[in-house]
Amino acid sequence: MFGTALLLFLAGRAAVPPAVPGRLEVSGLRVEYLTDPLGIDVPRPRLSWRIASDARNTMQTAYQLQVGLAPASVERGSGLLWDSGRIMSDASVFVDYAGPPLESRTRYYWRVRVWDSNGRVSRWSPMASWETGFFRAADWVARWIGPAPSGGDSLPSPSPVLRRAFRVNGPIRSARAYVTSLGLYELYLNGQRVGDQLFTPGWTSYRHRLQYQTFDVTELLRAGANAVGATLGDGWYRGYLGFFGQRNLYGRRLALLLQLEIRYQDGRTERVVSDGDWKTTTGPILTSDIYRGEIYDARQDHPGWAAPAYDDHAWAPVAVLEPPSAILVASESPPVRRVRELHPVSIRQLPSGETLFDLGQNFTGWTRLVVRGASGMTVTLRYAEVLDKSGNLYTANLRGASQTDRYTLKGNGAEQYEPHFTFHGFRYVAVAGLPQPADTSTITGIAVSSDLPQTGLFETSDSLLNRLQRNIVWGERSNFLDVPTDCPQRDERLGWTGDAQVFSRTAAFNMDVAGFFAKWLADLAADQDTSGSVPWVIPNLFSDSVHFGGTAGWSDASVIIPWTMYQVYGDRGLLERQYPSMRAWVDYARRRAGSELIWRPGWQFGDWLALHSDDPSYPGATTGTDLIATAFLAHSTDLVARAAVVLGKADEASRYAVLFHAVRDAFNREFVSGAGRVGENTQTAYALAIAFDLLPDSIVPAAADRLAQDVRARGAHLTTGFLGTPVLLHTLSGTGHVPVAFDLLTQRSYPSWLYPITRGATTMWERWDGIRPDSSFEDPGMNSFNHYAFGAVGDWMYRNIGGIDLDPAAPGYKKSRIAPRAGAGLTSARASLETPYGTLATAWKIENGRFVLDATIPVNTTAALTLWDSRVDRVQEGGRSLSGGGGIRDVQQRGKDVVVVVGSGQYHFSAPTPP
Ligand code: BGC
Numbered sequence: 001m002f003g004t005a006l007l008l009f010l011a012g013r014a015a016v017p018p019a020v021p022g023r024l025e026v027s028g029l030r031v032e033y034l035t036d037p038l039g040i041d042v043p044r045p046r047l048s049w050r051i052a053s054d055a056r057n058t059m060q061t062a063y064q065l066q067v068g069l070a071p072a073s074v075e076r077g078s079g080l081l082w083d084s085g086r087i088m089s090d091a092s093v094f095v096d097y098a099g100p101p102l103e104s105r106t107r108y109y110w111r112v113r114v115w116d117s118n119g120r121v122s123r124w125s126p127m128a129s130w131e132t133g134f135f136r137a138a139d140w141v142a143r144w145i146g147p148a149p150s151g152g153d154s155l156p157s158p159s160p161v162l163r164r165a166f167r168v169n170g171p172i173r174s175a176r177a178y179v180t181s182l183g184l185y186e187l188y189l190n191g192q193r194v195g196d197q198l199f200t201p202g203w204t205s206y207r208h209r210l211q212y213q214t215f216d217v218t219e220l221l222r223a224g225a226n227a228v229g230a231t232l233g234d235g236w237y238r239g240y241l242g243f244f245g246q247r248n249l250y251g252r253r254l255a256l257l258l259q260l261e262i263r264y265q266d267g268r269t270e271r272v273v274s275d276g277d278w279k280t281t282t283g284p285i286l287t288s289d290i291y292r293g294e295i296y297d298a299r300q301d302h303p304g305w306a307a308p309a310y311d312d313h314a315w316a317p318v319a320v321l322e323p324p325s326a327i328l329v330a331s332e333s334p335p336v337r338r339v340r341e342l343h344p345v346s347i348r349q350l351p352s353g354e355t356l357f358d359l360g361q362n363f364t365g366w367t368r369l370v371v372r373g374a375s376g377m378t379v380t381l382r383y384a385e386v387l388d389k390s391g392n393l394y395t396a397n398l399r400g401a402s403q404t405d406r407y408t409l410k411g412n413g414a415e416q417y418e419p420h421f422t423f424h425g426f427r428y429v430a431v432a433g434l435p436q437p438a439d440t441s442t443i444t445g446i447a448v449s450s451d452l453p454q455t456g457l458f459e460t461s462d463s464l465l466n467r468l469q470r471n472i473v474w475g476e477r478s479n480f481l482d483v484p485t486d487c488p489q490r491d492e493r494l495g496w497t498g499d500a501q502v503f504s505r506t507a508a509f510n511m512d513v514a515g516f517f518a519k520w521l522a523d524l525a526a527d528q529d530t531s532g533s534v535p536w537v538i539p540n541l542f543s544d545s546v547h548f549g550g551t552a553g554w555s556d557a558s559v560i561i562p563w564t565m566y567q568v569y570g571d572r573g574l575l576e577r578q579y580p581s582m583r584a585w586v587d588y589a590r591r592r593a594g595s596e597l598i599w600r601p602g603w604q605f606g607d608w609l610a611l612h613s614d615d616p617s618y619p620g621a622t623t624g625t626d627l628i629a630t631a632f633l634a635h636s637t638d639l640v641a642r643a644a645v646v647l648g649k650a651d652e653a654s655r656y657a658v659l660f661h662a663v664r665d666a667f668n669r670e671f672v673s674g675a676g677r678v679g680e681n682t683q684t685a686y687a688l689a690i691a692f693d694l695l696p697d698s699i700v701p702a703a704a705d706r707l708a709q710d711v712r713a714r715g716a717h718l719t720t721g722f723l724g725t726p727v728l729l730h731t732l733s734g735t736g737h738v739p740v741a742f743d744l745l746t747q748r749s750y751p752s753w754l755y756p757i758t759r760g761a762t763t764m765w766e767r768w769d770g771i772r773p774d775s776s777f778e779d780p781g782m783n784s785f786n787h788y789a790f791g792a793v794g795d796w797m798y799r800n801i802g803g804i805d806l807d808p809a810a811p812g813y814k815k816s817r818i819a820p821r822a823g824a825g826l827t828s829a830r831a832s833l834e835t836p837y838g839t840l841a842t843a844w845k846i847e848n849g850r851f852v853l854d855a856t857i858p859v860n861t862t863a864a865l866t867l868w869d870s871r872v873d874r875v876q877e878g879g880r881s882l883s884g885g886g887g888i889r890d891v892q893q894r895g896k897d898v899v900v901v902v903g904s905g906q907y908h909f910s911a912p913t914p915p
Pocket residue numbers: 486487492496497498499605608782787
């Protein structure tokens with residue numbers, strides 16, 4: 001025993017490379033989109049790592065990957081499954097595993113080391129791993145089970161609970177649970193909740209794809225008697241979903257599929273699966289619905305029901321169901337979890353007798369109620385985003401979503417309650433029926449969201465802009481709940497494609513959304529019509545016979561988001577996977593445009609929620625839907641052409657490039673005058689035409705001047721809607737109108753980004769005037785206070801104020817552009833982004849007449865820094881005048897600006913503040 005350990009120790013030491021001068025380290029190992037994932041089903045997963053170096057200008061020149069079935073063999077570097085050998089390459093992101101084919105339910109250990117441009121070799125990285133789920137449908141031997149059919153299946157009904165006792169016959173080496181359901185599930189082993197994931201198995205295109213989760217349950221099992229149990233909820237599968245009051249969209253019967261696989265230390269394996277031996281009954285959840293909330297009667301609980309000793313003889317046998325037609329796929333996105341707790345900032349009594357808790361922040365989730373009282377008393381919790389003028393909950397904007405939870409007490413001392421299969425969009429909770437006076441421990445806000453790592457930070461010397469940034473992040477946290485939703489409160493909460501499209505780039509600054517969007521885009525492709533048309537919402541709610549889709553700016557999510565993910569993460573594999581879907585959409589839209597190449601007919605959302613001329617105090621901002629649809633056709637065609645170049649499809653690249661130019665020509669003929677007027681002379685018309693590169697170069701300055709002129713004429717106010725807003729500031733700053741862009745951004749009066757903040761907004765509003773200047777509410781039929789679309793301005797703030805941008809020619813921030821701008825009286829700003837290569841950061845301030853800029857550039861990347869309006873001989877780095885060396889690769893005077901190309905490391909620039 002001891003001898004083996006000693007041998008391993010010596011062998012391990014021998015494999016460590018000799019010490020190198022300076023620090024060169026590899027860490028942050030990732031497989032596909034996750035760290036040490038469990039249960040992935042990608043046959044050739046892609047591996048990524050990050051490098052740290054204490055020397056500037058460090059590039060990776062080579063890497064070596066080792067993969068094995070046991071940590072010890074990888075540490076020894078022998079008995080490996082795959083050793084890449086030394087590969088001369090600077091690739092450190094999404095590197096293909098190229099070893100032997102992977103097996104189902106197997107854990108692979110891996111490590112990597114790198115060589116750098118300074119001639120150093122790193123030590124081996126810490127060990128990382130991935131574990132496969134099931135590659136073949138035949139890996140599933142469990143049966144689908146659920147309660148026997150009943151007449152109530154189509155109506156709100158109590159959540160079923162299911163259980164089975166089993167024995168563990170010896171010491172366990174490892175155990176895994178592979179689980180999914182029709183409806184939502186919560187899994188328990190020996191009375192304990194398995195994992196911390198919420199809303200499993202997630203929402204996908206249920207007719208085509210159903211996710212399963214893999215849990216390591218080794219620690220939850222014990223020798224002898226065990227029990228497994230599950231509670232099922234209606235969720236998206238058969239609850240109310242969509243604004244027509246429908247339910248049972250995907251089916252009527254809830255069901256569970258579970259395969260528990262035990263490996264004993266002596267090598268035996270055993271399975272406990274869902275099958276006809278399980279028992280079922282109903283429990284304390286009387287109804288639970290995403291829109292309508294939960295009714296819970298704690299007296300109906302079965303104490304110990306998921307523990308082995310429970311006597312289930314009175315429960316009914318389960319029914320075994322036919323499997324659904326969807327294929328089972330492993331989750332690829334981070335799961336939904338509880339991500340924050342919020343405490344009441346005020347508590348007061350309402351005239352209604354309810355106690356009102358203000359959690360100080362609009363968000364998505366629920367509350368934890370702590371209560372003590374007599375058995376049978378009921379506490380009712382109603383949730384809302386805002387209060388009306390008299391201080392009561394304003395719920396008219398929730399439409400058909402009642403957002404109410406009811407808890408009936410068991411009556412045995414302190415009771416804690418959180419609902420299960422519902423979520424609410426709210427800041428305020430009105431509670432009725434509290435047995436004793438409330439305090440701050442009565443209610444705790446629980447924010448839930450897809451648990452996406454925060455990647456971005458943006459802060460300035462202006463507190464309103466900082467609040468805007470926080471509101472954008474809360475909008476993202478509130479609406480990235482397994483799918484990107486429009487809003488979390490009313491009877492909608494759907495994966496609206498247009499909203500996701502406009503926000504995707506901003507989203508990717510704030511959080512790591514690579515896996516989140518990869519999952520959703522797989523659903524988009526699955527739900528795409530055979531004609532190529534893309535539904536309005538993904539997952540699609542509407543049956544195949546009623547096709548709500550094929551709309552410009554919305555369906556273009558199919559092209560714009562994969563392209564954006566490729567740009568920000570360098571995810572070429574995703575681009576390849578989505579390419580057929582991207583192309584199919586463009587082919588469809590092109591057919592809609594007919595021989596003239598102007599897309600006129602059919603329903604369009606247009607520049608949704610732009611300022612319309614029906615407001616007499618604020619006239620005229622409607623952009624023609626033909627202009628918008630044709631502009632998006634051109635833009636998506638352009639992106640498909642570029643994607644084809646990346647994927648090496650030369651013929652298609654030139655075909656779509658030719659089409660792009662033809663649509664562009666048609667656009668100019670139809671909508672552009674020689675004097676630079678575009679369409680209806682709206683801000684959106686100019687912004688789209690310029691941002692999508694639809695105008696001849698000679699006309700751009702005149703068109704941009706007209707845009708700037710319109711903004712000025714309106715006293716620095718915008719008129720744009722969902723489609724024009726995201727490109728408005730980019731268009732202005734990209735055409736020499738930076739001060740106009742700053743004036744718009746920092747405008748406080750309606751309509752503007754900061755106006756809602758002056759009205760106390762803590763999230764982004766759906767409409768510019770959700771609460772009007774006269775304090776009245778907009779149309780309750782559509783007035784969400786948590787809609788991220790207008791938050792798409794975040795990407796302008798990161799790229800222009802923070803000055804962090806990518807070089808489209810080297811995606812994933814392999815090359816970045818650093819070009820921060822000061823304006824609107826800002827005296828400092830800082831921004832940072834966790835890029836695939838590491839932290840890219842800027843911090844600038846204006847001090848003693850100098851513009852001082854600190855920049856951090858990740859290893860294995862380079863950056864081109866622009867100092868505006870300066871001269872090479874006036875710029876200093878690290879207190880010295882600019883010359884080559886020390887990481888500075890190139891210095892150029894480009895017109896009025898100085899451009900410095902640097903390698904990795906930290907830099908400290910300063911130059912006289914531009915006039
Ligand atoms: C949603 C939007 C969506 C729109 C389509 C609304 O009801 O909330 O955000 O994009 O419909 O026009």
